[in-house]
Amino acid sequence: MSFQAIAGQAQAKRILQNGLRSGRLSHAYIFSGPSGSGRREMAKELAKALYCSELVDDSCGHCLNCRKVDHNNHPDVVWIEPDGASIKIDQIRELQKEFAYRATASQTKIYVLNEADRMTVQAANSLLKFLEEPLTDIIAVLITENGHALLPTIQSRAQWISFVPASPLEMSSILIEEGLSPILVSPAVHLAAGVHAARELVSAEWFAEARNTVLQLAKESLTKLPHAMITLQQKVFKSKLNEHIDILMDLWMLWLKDMVRLSSGHKENIVYIDQADWMSPLAFSREVGFWITGMERAVDVRKRIRFNANPQLTLEKWMIDLQGG
Known part of the structure; x- marks a missing residue:
């Protein structure tokens, strides 16, 4: 997969690829938008493109680094999911320790907080300090359905990238070409924000x-x-x-x-x-x-x-x- 394999989200792709080409990626991003709009896929593609040994502004999908990210075993990429109902302060502290002591071949590290708006207040304050005083070259990606639910101080320290629902017509074309039933695709693309979510519904x-x-x-x-x-x-x-x-x-x-x-x-x-x-x-x-x-x-x-x-x-x-x- 590459950035172009993600349906829609042209603005998000343009921002990230411009940053990769110029070597001026932000130290923190907020991927805000509806579930299924491609936020997780975009975060993974950013990580792959960052470490890809073949391309500068995209991922080739077949080099060792791309494959490691795809299989969730790249040493410099960490995904954090809510532990139960929330992301807790211990998870943020563990992240800080992990990045502080990990010795790897690459200089830049990246972490992704899924459902970042579910951080506890203590976790959010701990993350804020981490954003302000990173120990190494680190990129943070905060995925949320509502970026405004994050602390204003976190919002002000991250680049906001808005994700919008993909076009039903575009999603429909992709899914029908894949051989999925048109009568099921038709309602699914109006209920889902992206191709992946629509495909899951139809299936x-x-x-x-x-x-x-x-x-x-x-x-x-x-x-x-x-x-x-x-x-x-x-x-x-x-x-x-x-x-x-x-x-x-x-x-x-x-x-x-x-x-x-x-x-x-x-x-x-x-x-x-x-x-x-x-x-x-x-x-x-x-x-x-x-x-x-x-x-x-x-x-x-x-x-x-x-x-x-x-x-x-x-x-x-x-x-x-x-x-x-």
Whole structure:
């Protein structure tokens, strides 16, 4: 893999490759953006490019150093993950000791803190001191969904690189070319921020069933409500889909957006294009406002469930409200 193998993120690639070419990489970066947008992959590619023996501003992928980074056994690259619910001060202290005493062939060392916003206050303060007074030539990469959750003093000492969701069209093209099912790729690329995350969704055993169940529930809730209640109980709450309520709600929201488009006379770019034959007449049977109201209620339902409302009762009530408009 190289930087170019990561879909999108042109600005992030440009910043990092310019730094590699000029030999003026920052001593610390904040990779901020949604999960699945390529932040981890970019951090690994930065490490590979830094040590690659063949290229200056990218990784060749086949030299010894590239292979070591790929297999997570390069002596100068350290990944730190949350220990339980947080990154603790002992982890930062251990990092400092490890880099202070490690003798290696290369001069520059790099460490990556995944989910850096989950550092305890003590760990963040210890890291701040490490950023201010590094013992050797060190590059830090802090990966987070929300860089603003980091201490302002850490933010001010690092170069911010924003990651944005990749284009659904671009992701779709890549995944379909790989041979993945277009009808599963279509919703997945609207739910994921990057190709890797979308690929994982499509490949998940439960995802196809989740898509089919949402379509069945959407149709039945508007035409055969008693059947919808049975489907909800049997196919969701008595199955493994019970563990993926968030994704089910996201898939349902995509369906409602399709209904808004269809009721407005726009059939192009709908997610569930293979279902248009029955969705179109149903969409035209209601005003556009009906579907928009459904979307607003879906947002409220998702919020209630995330704040620990009973999922089954909340969804049942929503389906009753949806039928009544």
